[in-house]
Amino acid sequence: MQAPAAAQRNKGPILAVLREYAGSGTHAGHGDVLKVLEVGAGTGLHAVYFAQELPQTRWQPSDIDPAALSSIAAYAEAMQVPNMLPPILLDVSQGWETWGGTQPASLDLLVSINMMHITELRCTEGLFKGAGVLLKPGGILFTYG
Numbered sequence: 001m002q003a004p005a006a007a008q009r010n011k012g013p014i015l016a017v018l019r020e021y022a023g024s025g026t027h028a029g030h031g032d033v034l035k036v037l038e039v040g041a042g043t044g045l046h047a048v049y050f051a052q053e054l055p056q057t058r059w060q061p062s063d064i065d066p067a068a069l070s071s072i073a074a075y076a077e078a079m080q081v082p083n084m085l086p087p088i089l090l091d092v093s094q095g096w097e098t099w100g101g102t103q104p105a106s107l108d109l110l111v112s113i114n115m116m117h118i119t120e121l122r123c124t125e126g127l128f129k130g131a132g133v134l135l136k137p138g139g140i141l142f143t144y145g
Contacts, residue, residue: 019054022057035057037060037062038111039112040092041061042068048081062087062099064090068087088100091126108136108139112143115145
């Protein structure tokens, strides 16, 4: 399990903003589970932390890097967070149809942390195109970094 210092430092402030959306119940009815797809979950530290802190979500982490997928899986196994799904391989530059079976208008939140500034422009374009199809009406594309 990888644990970058930056991820440790910024997880609290990011969670505070995520709570404004996931904690408010504005994207789902009372008691409904919010579907979240995290694109480029990296080590998995954020995914497990946010899933623990936002139990009303069903958190789907993803990444394109096999080493990252291994780290995410290790976090999932070690932490046993019931609302965090196993990581999926996802290349955000490819069409949304390849995004692990995610259906149109099915996501409440699409989260991307520290991806856009380190990837090619086609990845950012893919993220926005995918968000336009996969988010429910009123859903949120949440980016950081």
